[in-house]
Each structure stands twice: as structure tokens, then as C-alpha cells.
Amino acid sequence: MLAGPPKFQHCDSGMKARPSWEIWERPLHAPRPSAAGGLVVASSHAACPAAAVAEIADAIGGAKLAGGIIFCSSSYPRDALAAAIAAHLGHIPLAGCTSAGEITGRGYDADSLLFMGFPEDSFTFNVLHVTDIDGFDRDDAQRQVRHLAANARHVSRILGPQASQVALFLVDGLSHREELLTMTVQDALGDIPLIGGSSGDGLLFSETGVLCDGEFRSGTAAIVILTSARPMQVHSECFYEPGPIRMVVTAADPEARIVYEINAAPAADEYRRLAGAPGAVLDMAFFAAHPPMVRAGGTYHVRAVQTANPDGSLTFYGAVDRGIVLSVGEPVDRLARMRAFFEKVQAEIGAVDHILGFDCVLNRIDAETRQITRQVSDLYAANRVAGFNTYGEQFRAAHCNQTFSCLVIGR
Numbered sequence: 001m002l003a004g005p006p007k008f009q010h011c012d013s014g015m016k017a018r019p020s021w022e023i024w025e026r027p028l029h030a031p032r033p034s035a036a037g038g039l040v041v042a043s044s045h046a047a048c049p050a051a052a053v054a055e056i057a058d059a060i061g062g063a064k065l066a067g068g069i070i071f072c073s074s075s076y077p078r079d080a081l082a083a084a085i086a087a088h089l090g091h092i093p094l095a096g097c098t099s100a101g102e103i104t105g106r107g108y109d110a111d112s113l114l115f116m117g118f119p120e121d122s123f124t125f126n127v128l129h130v131t132d133i134d135g136f137d138r139d140d141a142q143r144q145v146r147h148l149a150a151n152a153r154h155v156s157r158i159l160g161p162q163a164s165q166v167a168l169f170l171v172d173g174l175s176h177r178e179e180l181l182t183m184t185v186q187d188a189l190g191d192i193p194l195i196g197g198s199s200g201d202g203l204l205f206s207e208t209g210v211l212c213d214g215e216f217r218s219g220t221a222a223i224v225i226l227t228s229a230r231p232m233q234v235h236s237e238c239f240y241e242p243g244p245i246r247m248v249v250t251a252a253d254p255e256a257r258i259v260y261e262i263n264a265a266p267a268a269d270e271y272r273r274l275a276g277a278p279g280a281v282l283d284m285a286f287f288a289a290h291p292p293m294v295r296a297g298g299t300y301h302v303r304a305v306q307t308a309n310p311d312g313s314l315t316f317y318g319a320v321d322r323g324i325v326l327s328v329g330e331p332v333d334r335l336a337r338m339r340a341f342f343e344k345v346q347a348e349i350g351a352v353d354h355i356l357g358f359d360c361v362l363n364r365i366d367a368e369t370r371q372i373t374r375q376v377s378d379l380y381a382a383n384r385v386a387g388f389n390t391y392g393e394q395f396r397a398a399h400c401n402q403t404f405s406c407l408v409i410g411r
Helices: 049-060 078-089 139-161 178-189 266-276 284-289 334-351 363-369 373-382
Strands: 009-010 041-046 067-074 094-099 102-104 106-109 113-119 123-130 164-169 194-198 208-211 214-215 220-229 232-238 239-252 259-263 294-295 301-302 305-308 314-316 325-331 352-360 385-390 394-395 398-402 403-410
Touching: 009 294, 041 049, 041 208, 041 305, 049 113, 049 325, 067 078, 067 102, 067 194, 078 094, 078 102, 094 164, 094 220, 094 385, 102 113, 106 334, 113 123, 113 385, 113 403, 123 139, 164 178, 164 232, 178 220, 178 398, 194 352, 194 403, 208 220, 208 373, 232 305, 232 334, 239 266, 239 301, 239 363, 259 266, 266 314, 294 373, 301 325, 301 398, 325 385, 325 394, 334 352, 334 385, 334 403, 352 363, 352 394, 363 373, 373 385
Parallel strands: 067 094, 067 123, 164 194, 352 385
Antiparallel strands: 009 123, 041 113, 067 113, 094 208, 102 106, 102 385, 123 220, 164 220, 194 394, 208 214, 232 403, 239 259, 239 325, 259 314, 294 301, 294 325, 305 314, 352 403, 394 398
């Protein structure tokens, strides 16, 4: 744990720290309601970080951007990638993170660099970086987020009733702080909905990075408020339903996200038995196929397992406390639900420019197990989804697991 108070910095490119009271170097202005320019979405598979970023810069060309989002494979050397971003994209306000897989124009992708740019004639892009989430202070954080939101609402008032606003939230996926951070940030945002994802490292579970002050750092987070006259909506879809099997957590450390006992028996063995596969290997495919689910607020949510530990305990992607009743989840027809979802959002929002997707890495693993990866990728590509595979998703005030959460951006 880092010593000292948490630090919050307003940044416009991730390249240079700013005074906490300053949002932009450039003048804050409202985007034009009639802007026709589309989002700039590009990806690269170049193995060299400098070459990959150069390809992104070429794709951007002369487009004037309010800001951009970068998601990158954990296979890239982070220092070299950050240096290339500073050299080629340092003039653009940025947020970004490492991933457990990318979603590009190919659908599910890997070993790639993805960029989504927001044209300045259609969007404003205000960024706040949390540089020490271990030393997180709730009151200080809420003051900073409210200040950020106040600047964004100034633009919203200029645009009038057609304005829409969304907060994007990227956070270290190994921090174990997503629940507290998400609730705190959404509370401070008020009626601005939050959507986002937890950074990944390709299932190594060693160290993830969020782009902050010119570096990909662990223990950090980024909040972006987008304001636009274009329609924007946040959604979250789950492809599992609770089955009849119930289990009670009888020993746990919620802060460490470790469950030691289920039904007063070693957690791993009991979970495996209740899932109907007492001799199965507890690997990522097993966790993805049999997700524990908890009822909260009248709705069931996945509490996904991350790893089985040598002592027979289970580590989860989210906090699980003693006394919680879990159900073993069962899959629904994912492809049918995805098609229905995309049809619904198109009916509600009209023409879709792109969908910024935060898709749990366990969804990807389960698609591979069920041999529907190609179909899922085709649906993502056909519906203009770009994003990354996460270690958890943030939707409004909740930290979620094993969902497809997204921001739908209209034209």
C-alpha cells in the first residue's frame, strides 16, 4: 500500500499532469448538434509498439478529436508503448488500459492495439485520473468528481434538452477496490450514468495498467465524462440465469475476495460438487460455464470465480461475504439474447455509430468452450462493437462480473 493521501489529477492526454482545478488546456466549448463526423475507430496488430501507434496515428490523420480511448494487449512492453503514445498521440486527451483481449473490427481479437476517437465537433471529453486507489479517500474523490461533472454539465446546459452525458470508468482489475470506487464515483456523478471495465493482463493475474500521466500504472483509475448532442445509452447484459442449486458461504475474507468454505466444507470441492462435476478440473472454462450468482436488489448477478487456490479456497473477481447465498448459474442462448439486444438498441437509438463494449473475459472463454466464438465475433463486428475483455465491468453503481456492458453511441 502506498503511503500518503490519494492524488487526483485532471489530465487531457495522459501525458502531462494538470492542476486539479483545470480541466482543459483548450477552451471548453459545446459540440455542434448537427455534427456529421463519425467516431475514429482503428486497430493495429503490429508487434512493435512504435509501429502499432504509428498505424493508429495514420488512421486518425487530420481528424480533430476531443479525446480518445486506448485498449492494448498486455503483450506490449508498457514503457515502450507509453513512449510511442506520447510521441504520436500526445496532443490528444486520452484514457486507456491493458486488456485480457480486445474487440476490434474482427470481433474478438488478441495481441492488438485498439483506439476509439471522439470528434471534437460532436463531443467534449473531460478526464480525471485517480493516481493512488490504495490510499483512496471517499470525500476527496467525490469533491473531485463533482468538480469534473460540474464542468461537463456546463456544456450540457448549452446544448439543451438534446444533450446526453456518460461517464466512462477504467480501473485496475487487480486492485480489489472496484466496488467502493464505483459506488463512490456514481454517487458523485448524480444522474450521469457510469459504464466501464476493469483492466486485464491476459489472464496472468500479475499486474494490469491504466494509462495515467504518460504511463501504464497499476493501482490507478480513470474517469471520463463524455458530453454530446448525439444519443448515448448504457446497457448491461448477462447470459446466465440462476439454477436450482443453492450454496451458502460459511467462511470468507471479502476484502481479499477469498471464500474458504461453502456449506461448511472446503469451498473448491463443494462448488465443484454442487456444479455437478465432482471430478472436474477447476479452470477458467469451468468457472465460466458454472458462474455463482447472487440476488441483489431483486436481480441476480454473477459473482465470478477467478482462481482455485492450493488450500482449497476460491478467489473471486468481486467481494463475497460470509452468509451470502449463491446459486449456480446456467447459460441461456447467448446468440439469441445478443441478437435481441442489438435489435432493441437500434430501435431505441436509431442509427448506431459504434458500441463501446466491456465484455468479461469469462464470456470469451465460455464462447470458446461452447464453440460459438466465430458467431459472437461476427455479431460484434456487424454491430460495430469495439472494446476489450475485462476483469470485471462497472455499470452505474455496481461492479459486475461476466456481463457484456456497453455504451451505445448514435450518429
